[in-house]
Amino acid sequence: xxxxxxxxxxxxxxxxxxxxxxxxxxxxxxxxxxxxxxxxxxxxxxxxxxxxxxxxxxxxxxxxxxxxxxxxxxxxxxxxxxxxxxxxxxxxxxxxxxxxxxxxxxxxxxxxxxxxxxxxxxxxxxxxxxxxxxxxxxxxxxxxxxxxxxxxxxxxxxxxxxxxxxxxxxxxxxxxxxxxxxxxxxxxxxxxxxxxxxxxxxxxxxxxxxxxxxxxxxxxxxxxxxxxxxxxxxxxxxxxxxxxxxxxxxxxxxxxxxxxxxxxxxxxxxxxxxxxxxxxxxxxxxxxxxxxxxxxxxxxxxxxxxxxxxxxxxxxxxxxxxxxxxxxxxxxxxxxxxxxxxxxxxxxxxxxxxxxxxxxxxxxxxxxxxxxxxxxxxxxxxxxxxxxxxxxxxxxxxxxxxxxxxxxxxxxxxxxx
Amino acid sequence: xxxxxxxxxxxxxxxxxxxxxxxxxxxxxxxxxxxxxxxxxxxxxxxxxxxxxxxxxxxxxxxxxxxxxxxxxxxxxxxxxxxxxxxxxxxxxxxxxxxxxxxxxxxxxxxxxxx
Numbered sequence: 001x002x003x004x005x006x007x008x009x010x011x012x013x014x015x016x017x018x019x020x021x022x023x024x025x026x027x028x029x030x031x032x033x034x035x036x037x038x039x040x041x042x043x044x045x046x047x048x049x050x051x052x053x054x055x056x057x058x059x060x061x062x063x064x065x066x067x068x069x070x071x072x073x074x075x076x077x078x079x080x081x082x083x084x085x086x087x088x089x090x091x092x093x094x095x096x097x098x099x100x101x102x103x104x105x106x107x108x109x110x111x112x113x114x115x116x117x118x119x120x121x122x123x124x125x126x127x128x129x130x131x132x133x134x135x136x137x138x139x140x141x142x143x144x145x146x147x148x149x150x151x152x153x154x155x156x157x158x159x160x161x162x163x164x165x166x167x168x169x170x171x172x173x174x175x176x177x178x179x180x181x182x183x184x185x186x187x188x189x190x191x192x193x194x195x196x197x198x199x200x201x202x203x204x205x206x207x208x209x210x211x212x213x214x215x216x217x218x219x220x221x222x223x224x225x226x227x228x229x230x231x232x233x234x235x236x237x238x239x240x241x242x243x244x245x246x247x248x249x250x251x252x253x254x255x256x257x258x259x260x261x262x263x264x265x266x267x268x269x270x271x272x273x274x275x276x277x278x279x280x281x282x283x284x285x286x287x288x289x290x291x292x293x294x295x296x297x298x299x300x301x302x303x304x305x306x307x308x309x310x311x312x313x314x315x316x317x318x319x320x321x322x323x324x325x326x327x328x329x330x331x332x333x334x335x336x337x338x339x340x341x342x343x344x345x346x347x348x349x350x351x352x353x354x355x356x357x358x359x360x361x362x363x364x365x366x367x368x369x370x371x372x373x374x375x376x377x378x379x380x381x382x383x384x385x386x387x388x389x390x391x392x393x394x395x396x397x398x399x400x401x402x403x404x405x406x407x408x409x410x411x412x413x414x415x416x417x
Numbered sequence: 418x419x420x421x422x423x424x425x426x427x428x429x430x431x432x433x434x435x436x437x438x439x440x441x442x443x444x445x446x447x448x449x450x451x452x453x454x455x456x457x458x459x460x461x462x463x464x465x466x467x468x469x470x471x472x473x474x475x476x477x478x479x480x481x482x483x484x485x486x487x488x489x490x491x492x493x494x495x496x497x498x499x500x501x502x503x504x505x506x507x508x509x510x511x512x513x514x515x516x517x518x519x520x521x522x523x524x525x526x527x528x529x530x531x532x
Contacts, residue, residue: 008421094524133487133488133489133507133508134489134508136488136512136515136518137489137510137511137512137514137515140513140515141512161510169503171459190518190521191518193517193521194514194517194521195517197517198513198514198517201456219420222420227437228442229441229443229513252452327472341498394504
C-alpha cells in the first residue's frame with residue numbers, strides 16, 4: 001500500500017471576526033509547501049490537491065496547478081496529483097488542461113498524476129454556468145479529448161457537443177507516455193465501477209471501511225480485466241481512499257490535536273454540496289466556522305432549518321451510520337478515522353486496508369483549524385515509524401497481487417502504483 | 418456486486434446483455450434507451466420495487482426508484498406517484514460514463530430486489 005497527502009487548503013474564518021487576517025492565505029499555502037517537502041523527504045508517495053472555486057473556508061485551492069508547479073521544484077520523488085482538475089470545458093478549456101498537465105509533467109520529471117472530475121456544488125456549477133444534468137457528459141468528452149491532445153501530433157481538431165476546436169498541435173507533450181496516469185473522483189461506489197470500466201484510477205472520497213474496500217477491490221479489478229473500454233490511451237488500475245490523519249505520542253493527544261479538523265471538513269463539505277445550504281450561500285457574507293462551532297447551540301434549540309438541511313450535527317455524529325451513501329461519507333469524515341492515534345494505533349488500523357489490497361491510502365491532514373506544527377510532527381512520526389514497513393510490503397507482496405489481478409489485460413498500462 | 422450473471426430475472430438479464438453489447442460497441446445512446454425500456458419493464462413485472470424506500474440526507478425516506486440517475490433519461494416523479502413509471506428523454510445523445518451509470522443502477526437495483 002502506498003501513501004499520500006490530500007489538500008483542500010481549508011481556511012476557517014476566525015470565530016471573533018468576519019474575515020481572515022490578511023496573512024492567512026499566504027500562511028496556509030506556504031505551510032502546505034513545507035508539509036509536502038517533509039513528506040517527500042520521508043518517502044510519502046503522493047500529494048493530491050483539489051480544484052475548487054468559491055467554496056470559502058472549505059477550500060481555497062482554486063489554482064492547484066500553481067502549487068503543483070512550486071512543489072515540482074521543491075520535491076524530488078513524491079508524485080504530484082491533481083485531485084482533481086475540473087474538466088467540463090466551462091471551467092477549463094480542454095487544450096489548456098492538456099498544456100498544463102504536460103508542463104507539470106515536464107517540470108516534475110514525469111511525476112504528474114491527472115485526476116479528473118466535475119464537482120457538484122451549486123457555487124461552482126452556477127459560477128461557471130455548468131449544467132448539472134450535463135456535467136458528466138462534459139467531463140467525459142473533455143477528458144477523452146485531453147488525452148487525445150497529449151498523444152496526437154497534431155491534434156486533428158474536434159467538433160463535440162460541449163467544445164470544438166480546429167486542428168492544432170497542442171504542446172508541450174507530457175514526459176510520461178502516452179500520458180500521465182488518469183484518475184476520477186469517486187464519492188459513490190457506482191463511480192468507482194465506472195472508473196474501472198473506463199480504465200481510470202478511482203480516487204475514493206467515500207471514506208470506505210476496509211470491508212467495503214475489499215469488495216470494491218475485487219469488483220473493480222474484475223471489471224478492469226473483463227469489461228474495460230479505456231477513456232485514454234493507457235489505463236491506470238488503482239484504488240485510493242481518503243482517511244483523516246493525525247499521529248501523536250498518545251491516542252488522546254492525537255484526538256486533541258486533530259481538533260475540529262474532521263468535523264469541520266465534513267460540515268463544510270456537506271454545507272456546500274447540499275443545495276439547501278450551499279445553493280443559498282451568501283458569498284463573502286457567512287462565517288462557516290462560527291456556524292459549525294455554534295451547531296451545538298442550534299441543536300439544543302431544535303433549529304428546524306438545520307435538521308432539514310441534513311447537515312451532520314454533533315449529536316448525529318455520535319449516532320449510528322446513515323444509510324445514504326453521500327451522507328455516510330460525511331459521517332465517516334467527521335468521526336475520528338482509523339489514522340488518528342499513535343503510530344501503533346494507526347499501524348494496526350491501516351493494516352486492515354492493506355489486507356484488502358488497497359493500492360493507496362490518502363491522508364487528510366490539513367483541515368479545520370489544525371496547527372501546522374502538529375501536522376508536521378504527525379507526518380514525521382508516520383513517515384519514520386510506520387511508512388517504511390508498508391513500503392517494503394508494497395514492493396514484495398502488493399505488486400505480486402496486482403500482477404495477478406492484471407494478468408491478461410492487454411491495454412497499455414501507465415500507473416505509478 | 419453489479420455482476421450481470423447474478424441477475425435472476427431472465428428477461429432483464431437478456432436486455433442487460435443487449436445493453437452491454439451496445440456499450441462494448443461504443444453505442445452509449447442506444448444503451449441508455451435499452452436500459453430505460455428494460456428498467457420500466459422490470460418495474461412492471463416487479464411492482465414491489467416501487468414500494469422500496471431509501472433514506473435521503475435528512476433521513477426522510479424516498480422511493481428507491483427516485484435514485485434512477487437524472488442525466489437526461491429522467492424518471493417522471495409524477496408517473497411514480499401514479500404508479501405508472503415513465504422515463505422522459507430530455508437529451509438526444511449520451512456519453513459512455515452516463516450509460517454506464519444507468520447500467521450500474523439497473524443491475525444494482527435488480528440485485529438489491531433479489532436479496
